[in-house]
Each structure stands twice: as C-alpha cells, then as structure tokens.
Amino acid sequence: MAVTTGHGNPKWTREEVILALDLYLECGLSIPSASDPRVKALSETLRAFPHHSAAARKASFRNADGVAFKLQNLRQVSTGLGLGNVSKTDRAVWEELGSSPNKVKELAALIRAGLDTLSEVREDQAEYETFAEGHVVTETHLRRERSPVLRTRLIDLRKKQGRFACEICxxxxxxxxxxxxxxxxxxxxVVPLAIGDERVTKIADMALLCACCHRLIHKAIVGQKRWLSILEARKLIYGYECTD
Ligand SMILES: [Zn+2]
Ligand SMILES: [Zn+2]
Structure with a gap:
C-alpha cells in the first residue's frame, strides 16, 4: 500500500514500475526528458492511478520530472550507469521482467485496461470521499467494501443467521x-479504513446495507465530517432509533 517517501509522495507500486519499464524498454538507452510526450502521457496515466487519489492532488505527484527520473532509475538498475535512488521494487521488477519485453508489454496492457475500468467506477465515487476524525478515508476503504469475496461471505452469513435484510432500513x-x-x-x-491501513478486514466489521442506504450513510458521513455508526445513521436518515 501507499507509503509516504521523503518527498511526501507514495512509493511507486509494482504496477507503476511495470508501466515505466514498458516505456523504458521502448526507448532503449536514450532516456527521454520530462518534456517528451510519452513521459507526459505516462505521468497522466499514473496520476489517474486509483491507489493514490489523495496524493495525486499534489502537483509533484508522478509529474513528468518524476517519471523521467524513474526511467533513469531503471537504466541504473539495468546497466549500472548513472546515479540512481533505486528502490527495491525497481530492482525486483527489473529482475523479474527486464529480459522479457513481451511480457512487460502484455502486463502493461492489462494494467492499463484495468485502469480504464476503474476510472469509470471512480466517477461516482467522488461523493464518497470523506473525512473521518481527521483521516482521509480513501478508495482503500471503498475497494475493500467492493471486495466480491467479502460481500458474498457477508450475504451468506446473514442468510444463515436469518438476518438477510438491510441493517439500516x-x-x-x-x-x-x-x-x-x-x-x-x-x-x-463500520470502521473507516484510511491510506496504508493494512488491517485485515473482518466480517464482524461489516454491515449489510441496501444500495440506497449505503449511498445515504456515506453522504451523511461526508455531511457530518465524521464516521457514523449504523444506529446513528438510521436515526439521522430516517429519524428512528432501532427496529431490531
Ligand atoms: Zn436500507
Ligand atoms: Zn460503506
């Protein structure tokens, strides 16, 4: 997950390094500068990367200079030339894929395709982005909520318990x-998950909500600027305290 580095930007993920490696292999040993259109295009792609939405609001996040620098890091790893503040991920990706340009192309295409799908999902997520007790609750939270495995397990559990119904309405x-x-x-x-939050998601921390109440509770959380329990949300949205 995103870890903050000295510049205040999260470390490059494996997927990001693969995209950079794809460009690096395309360019051969002549590293393009920050003003090269291919570098600018990759910068734009990376800024749209869903893992780092909060960081991406900073102008320096994966800007063209950063991308050009990453290409130099990759040259350093691959040839030993030049100075480089090379990361473990750079090294690992190079060791794994440096000699398989076709594989890199294939993976890069998959990553780009995944990003396209995610950006569609993101459009209706903006309103979900919210603050809870001062922590930015990010797409980490929403991604975990969208985990099909967890959702299915929760639904199965509620059916077994005879409680297959929305916990708010x-x-x-x-x-x-x-x-x-x-x-x-x-x-x-029911607990907010923030950037870099590695805690394992437990079924006990999940509430089953109808899609409508789910939208409303997130809206209400944004409005209140704090996390709301199910009971609080029910009171706030519908005006009644408890039906179970
Ligand atoms: Zn409901
Ligand atoms: Zn939710």
Whole structure:
C-alpha cells in the first residue's frame, strides 16, 4: 500500500514500475526528458492511478520530472550507469521482467485496461470521499467494501443467521425474481479504513446495507465530517432509533 517517501509522495507500486519499464524498454538507452510526450502521457496515466487519489492532488505527484527520473532509475538498475535512488521494487521488477519485453508489454496492457475500468467506477465515487476524525478515508476503504469475496461471505452469513435484510432500513429481499435478491445489498465497513491501513478486514466489521442506504450513510458521513455508526445513521436518515 501507499507509503509516504521523503518527498511526501507514495512509493511507486509494482504496477507503476511495470508501466515505466514498458516505456523504458521502448526507448532503449536514450532516456527521454520530462518534456517528451510519452513521459507526459505516462505521468497522466499514473496520476489517474486509483491507489493514490489523495496524493495525486499534489502537483509533484508522478509529474513528468518524476517519471523521467524513474526511467533513469531503471537504466541504473539495468546497466549500472548513472546515479540512481533505486528502490527495491525497481530492482525486483527489473529482475523479474527486464529480459522479457513481451511480457512487460502484455502486463502493461492489462494494467492499463484495468485502469480504464476503474476510472469509470471512480466517477461516482467522488461523493464518497470523506473525512473521518481527521483521516482521509480513501478508495482503500471503498475497494475493500467492493471486495466480491467479502460481500458474498457477508450475504451468506446473514442468510444463515436469518438476518438477510438491510441493517439500516430493514429492507428484505422483496423482489419477484429471487436471482436479483443479492444485488440489492452491499457490504459497508463500520470502521473507516484510511491510506496504508493494512488491517485485515473482518466480517464482524461489516454491515449489510441496501444500495440506497449505503449511498445515504456515506453522504451523511461526508455531511457530518465524521464516521457514523449504523444506529446513528438510521436515526439521522430516517429519524428512528432501532427496529431490531
Ligand atoms: Zn436500507
Ligand atoms: Zn460503506
């Protein structure tokens, strides 16, 4: 996960280094400068990378200078030429993929394709971005909430418990077509997860909410500028305290 470095920017992830390596291998040993359109294009791609949305608001985050510098790091790893503040990830990616340009191309294409899909999802996430007790709650939180494995486990558990309903509004899966029932619900974290938060997600920390209440609780959290419990959210949104 994102770790802050001396410049206040998160370290390059493996995916990011692979994209840089793809450009590096394309360029041969003549490293393009920060004003090269290919460097600028990669900078734009990396700034749209979903892992670092908060960091990306800083002008220096993965700017063209940073990308050009990363290409020099990769040259350092691959040839020993020049000075380089080479990271472990740079070295590991080079060792793994440096001699397989086709594999790098393939992985880079997959990473780019994944980013395109994620950027569509991101459009309706902006309103979810929020503050909780001073910590920026990021897409780390939303990504974990979207984990299909966790959501399925939570749904299965609630069915077993006979509590397959929204924990805020108590909506039951009242649809004619039973195959649509699960689609009503989303998993919501009752504790905020922030950048770099490596704690393991426990089912006990998840609440099952209908998609509507899930949207409302996040909106309410933004409005209140603090994290809300399920009980608080229910009171705030619907005006009643408890139905169970
Ligand atoms: Zn609901
Ligand atoms: Zn949520």
């Amino acid at each position: 108590a909506r039951k899966p009242n649809v004619l077509d039973n195959t649509l029932a699960d689609a009503i619900y989303e998993a919501h974290h």
